[in-house]
Amino acid sequence: MDIDGRPHRVYVEEAGPAGGGGIPLLLLHTAGSDGRQWRDLLNDPDITARFRCIAFDMPWHGKSSPPAGWQEERYQLTTAGYTGLVMTMARALGLDRPIVMGCSIGGRIVLDLAAEHAAALRGVIGLQGSAFTGRYYDLSVLHHPHIHGGEVCGALVSGLIAPTAPEAGKWETLWHYMQGGPGVFRGDLHFYAEEGDLRPKLARIDTTRCPVTLLTGEYDYSCRPADTLATAAAIPGAKTVIMQDLGHFPMSEDFARLKPHLLPALEAMAGLTTPPRGAA
Structure with a gap:
């Protein structure tokens, strides 16, 4: 498919x-990772019985290779490029007013999608979503010739996982x-920690046209x-839940704890009223 005029797979x-x-x-x-983070959701019959769940690897991530000529450039994610990618994917897959759910950088970009493309969406759900974060460590260490990029990326995000997370979920996430490819996490954080300040756009979000739900784990610096509560307060009608015993990667570190918060949000956004199979 073409993304910004260049062929991608x-x-x-x-x-x-x-x-x-x-x-x-x-x-x-999330930044620097890929669609494998959604494995538990994609295997959950209570969700897949009603929702067509679609996870894609962003270009440069997972099994989506960079475009030809990547060796001559530096990967850098921007707000416009990210929103454009999501809408391009939705059109290419023929999705009719999808719900878009993202985590971390994905939890941020859904706010831009709600502001810019409300009519094309059924609603957005942000996991670990806020309008701005800023830099809280030196991002250059993520792509440095004297540092093992993959191991430092894993080390830096390890503190964002809740201490209650199962060991298997924690280590699969890491x-x-x-x-991740060299420089990709750093390039994603250009959007998350530098360029992607969405605070000026929050007042434009109309939750009567595009509902917004923000679900954030309590263990997340x-x-x-x-940050999530402040973001939600600036969006009239936005719904927020601060989730106990969850960290920055709720869908992959501990999906069982995320599910009781996520199912009601999905049901409400989709206008479904029948209790999901297996619900308490």
């Missing part, structure tokens, strides 16, 4: 109702980070609960 996974159909749910992974 983009890797997509999806799971949904038997026989097709379902409400489209487009899933955005493994994804340790496999990157997107702090206070």
Whole structure:
């Protein structure tokens, strides 16, 4: 497919109702990682029975290679480029007013999507989402010839995982980070920690046209609960939950704890009223 006028090969996974159909749910992974973070959600029958769940690897991430000529450039994510990518993917997949859910950088960009493309969306859900974060460490260490890029990326995000997370979920999340391409995490954080300040756009979000729900784990010094609450306070009608015993990667570190918060948000946004299978 063409993205910004250049040919790309983009890797997509999806799971949904038997026989097709379902409400489209487009899933955005975190900075420096890939769509494997959504593995537990893609295997959850309570969600896939009703939603067409679609996770794609952003270009330069996971199984989506960079475009030809990448060796001559530096990867750098911007607000306009990220929003454009999501809408390009939605059109290419023929999605009719999808719900878009993202985490971290994905939890940030859904705010721009709600401000700029409300009519094309059914709603947005931000996990660990806030309008701005800023830099809180020297980002140059993420791409330095004297430092193992993958291991330092894993080390830096390890403190963002809740101490209550199961060991398997914690280490799978970190493994994804340790496999990232050189400079990719740094390039994503250009958007997250430098360029992507969405605070001026919050007043433009109309939740009667595009509902907004923000779900944030309490163990997170990157997107702090206070940051999410301040963001939600600036968006009339936005819904917020601060989730106990969860950190910055709720869908991959501990999906079982995320699910009770996520299911009601999905049901409300989709206008579904029948209790999900297996719900308490």
